[in-house]
Amino acid sequence: MIRSALLAPVAAAMMVAVAPAPALAQGNDLASVQRYLRGVTTMTADFTQTDRAGKVLTGTLTWKQPGNIRFQYEKGVPLLIVAEGGALTFIDYSVRQVQRWPIRNSPLGVLLDPSRDLSQFARVTPGDDRLLSVEARDPKHPEYGRITLVFARDAxxxxxxxxxxxxxxxxxxxxxxVRLSNQRYGAPVAANAFRWNDPRRPTR
Structure with a gap:
């Protein structure tokens, strides 16, 4: 499987038993992530996505708090993922299929609801001092999956x-x-950036 060199330490941390970080450091780092999630208004970035089989896709990410995100895949890939209005939508235009589910039931919910208290469902995982890795999951709903967010320390x-x-x-x-690059914060994002065309509608 192709893996990002940046994220490899995260994958290893999830599979190898290591000593937990001190409670004070954990609390400070989680507080920093909470401030980050609440401080971001908009962010755009390029992304590279690698699945379990090693398939790699690229595209552009648009993120607007609270609750909006769009994964626009590279030209020729008939997929789109959009979060808006409390729902996460996956569209496959090649087969005219649309799947929707509540954002809170997705691992991405941790990014899209900055009002949530991270200390209730997230923990810092040890790793490179230049990076901060936080694993989040709902212990009451393991079926929602889990996500490990990776941050670089950047003043x-x-x-x-x-x-x-x-x-x-x-x-x-x-x-x-998912690996991000060319992150840009605070740029205006149009309200219609999170709209999508429903492929199930009949064409004339």
């Missing part, structure tokens, strides 16, 4: 952090790795 970014990507696992332990 010029919101709360001193820049989101570098994440590793998400669903309830069947299928892994998806």
């Amino acid at each position: 010029a970014a919101p709360a001193g952090l820049t989101l570098q990507g994440w590793v998400a696992l669903d309830s069947q332990n299928n892994r998806t790795t």
